[in-house]
Amino acid sequence: MLETTEERAGMPAVSAEKGRTAGNAVETRRRRAGRPSAAVLDKAGITTAALELISRKGYDGLTMAALAKLLDVAPSALYNHVAAKRDVLLLVEDHLTSLVDVSAFGSAPWEDAVRTWAWSYRNVFAEHTPLIPVIAVLPVTDAPQTLAMYETVSKGFLDAGFPEERIVSAIVALESFIFGSAYDVTAPGDIFEPGSMADANPYFTAAVRSSAGQPGSTGEERGKPADTAFSLGLEALITGLGSLRNQAG
Amino acid sequence: MLETTEERAGMPAVSAEKGRTAGNAVETRRRRAGRPSAAVLDKAGITTAALELISRKGYDGLTMAALAKLLDVAPSALYNHVAAKRDVLLLVEDHLTSLVDVSAFGSAPWEDAVRTWAWSYRNVFAEHTPLIPVIAVLPVTDAPQTLAMYETVSKGFLDAGFPEERIVSAIVALESFIFGSAYDVTAPGDIFEPGSMADANPYFTAAVRSSAGQPGSTGEERGKPADTAFSLGLEALITGLGSLRNQAG
DNA sequence: ACCACTAAATGAATGCCGTTCATTTATTCA
DNA sequence: TGAATAAATGAACGGCATTCATTTAGTGGT
Structure with a gap:
């Protein structure tokens, strides 16, 4: 594959x-x-x-x-x-998708499989954010590796008791979160520093100050801010989407 | 404002x-x-x-x-x-942010306020996806309207009993989902049609076929696919993030 | 074995795009 | 009053993706 x-x-x-x-x-x-x-x-x-x-x-x-x-x-x-430079980007995109780790589907519980897949997916494309606008509107037919990834993920969802009609929506929701989060990784560390505008925005400024150096939800030492936010959102999505499942997987 | x-x-x-x-x-x-x-x-x-x-x-x-x-x-x-074209995009971005509806913070319950804000935010930028790569790495100091939006949202979270140290992460997680979802809106309707590759990818193909014309989670007639996925993910995030709150807001 | 067709390379040319710079003119301020 | 600054023009630049005429090599049909 x-x-x-x-x-x-x-x-x-x-x-x-x-x-x-x-x-x-x-x-x-x-x-x-x-x-x-x-x-x-x-x-x-x-x-x-x-x-x-x-x-x-x-x-x-x-x-x-x-x-x-x-x-x-x-x-x-x-x-x-x-035919155009866009095609080169497509070739690159499809290759990168093959690097995303979907191996946990079929071996690990659904929650763990989704977690592994999502982190891997985000990490791969965090280094390639200029591709995201291309991927997001790319028909899957043009990207066989991408299609293969969807196939594996879909089977994992179905086997875990996920209702078939909701699988695509759930994947799209997760992917949207993943792509958006990939941008965060590349953002400068001080992106939220209010600087001279601090006085006019006290609540936000306080939130920024007190969030500095917070641990991730899994309790590690001191994750990067982007990782903390990704973990927070991903766990919420896993819990929320997981509640749609019928029985154990 | x-x-x-x-x-x-x-x-x-x-x-x-x-x-x-x-x-x-x-x-x-x-x-x-x-x-x-x-x-x-x-x-x-x-x-x-x-x-x-x-x-x-x-x-x-x-x-x-x-x-x-x-x-x-x-x-x-x-x-x-x-100084450069990028500055023009910044001006546009900051203007658009002022169009995002944050009015529900302070008047409606936290869940409703987040919901209103998130839909509005997504809808505004769905028409302006080329700005997303710019916004995502843009220091807030350079965008006063954007900062104002964060201020209102932060206050809404704090007043709803959200722990201060987690507010920024929660906003970032929601924003990531929102930006990613904005791309979906512009994607062609048949983006997931496996076409000639259908036979090789049966699970995904079945999922695509059976997801056609599903209603959104709020039970409307027949939402667009992008809206269904957005609703699904947003409700999961609201529920998951909401569980971090201390008392009622 | 020929020949038409197609595939895959070169190299020159095109048009657009963001940006820079010298220059001109008007305003502001010490 | 005069120097510095601000805001316009217009010409130019280098880089970019892309196109086209041309050349050469392989291929398939009769």
Whole structure:
């Protein structure tokens, strides 16, 4: 379930083709125009390169030009494999979804499985918040790994006695919370500091001051604020949604 | 609490200055270079124009050039009032926050107040999802209206017996859910249609099919799917978070 | 074995976008 | 009165995604 990418070839991947000119140091060889004997690009390679670029330069560094350069290709060559940059983001998104841990469904109790899945899901996408606007409106048909995740989660819910008609709504509610929470992780620590506006907003200021360094609901030492809020909301959702179940799972 | 925008002037707003040249139809008069006697731009006017542009052309249509044109000004003139496009988005965001209904805090029971606030908050930003990545990491100091909203909500929580140290986390959890849910509203209706992948994902497919046309938890006729999921998650959060309160509010 | 078609690359060009800068003119303040 | 500041124009810049004509290599049909 970790490798469903459509195309297959002899790992063209990121390997920029280098060559040697007589008596000189390594330099990038000029590829002449026209179709090469062995294809240079495929979707798997583009995905890998995009992920590398993102991890090195962030999403601002993910440009079609930079992607092409990393793949040692002209930018226009990419458009033989993707229709637009959005497609590159889709490839990345679907790969990331395959990293989400759904293993607890089927082995652990429903509450634990949801908890494991939700934390994993949030952690993966906290590093990739620019994808969230894309995912949120993405038809599942275009993302096989994402669909696979939903399948596993749906079965877990059903087996736990969750009424079938409510499964999609429950997943959507959890996902909404997860995506929203992923943004929090990236927010600056002092985002709620009222600063010069403190005097005009006494109640909120007091709440901010007294929330500093609160432990998470599971009682750990001193979780990051985003983790505390995520735990709080997630446990509420698990309890509330769990009450819809029929019998034990 | 609806108008705190900093600058004030004789409503320069959107009014593109038109003029007449002898014997001709109305046409835009060329403004000569140099500082005009009366300022053409201010933050309130820029905000109004941005909102009009967004409602007419969407966020893709909100470009500095288009904004300048609507205000009958050269694009570079905008940079005397905002440092970057991001500042324009901030102005819009803070204005929109002032539209969120917090009136129930102080008059209605805590549960009802949270419910009213959350629905209103979601509905406002469902039309403005491109702002969410901006808001989520925006220090509150830069957004006075947003801060005012937090103040009202914080007071409502405190008065309802909510422990002060947990107020910020609870608000963050609710907000995360709200922002995530705002995306759902804009998603295409058939986003979960498995299409050709239905056979490989039977549990999820069945869940999607059987969830079609489910009523919302309050029992209305046939809510939109996004509304059903929002209601489900919100009620779970209200119940779960509400259990943290000390006494009645 | 030929030939038309398609696939996959280059490289030049396009148009838009946010932003910067030199310049001009008006206002404000010491 | 004169220097500093504020607010406009207009030209320019670099970066971006994308398109198109062109070249070359593989493929499928007769």
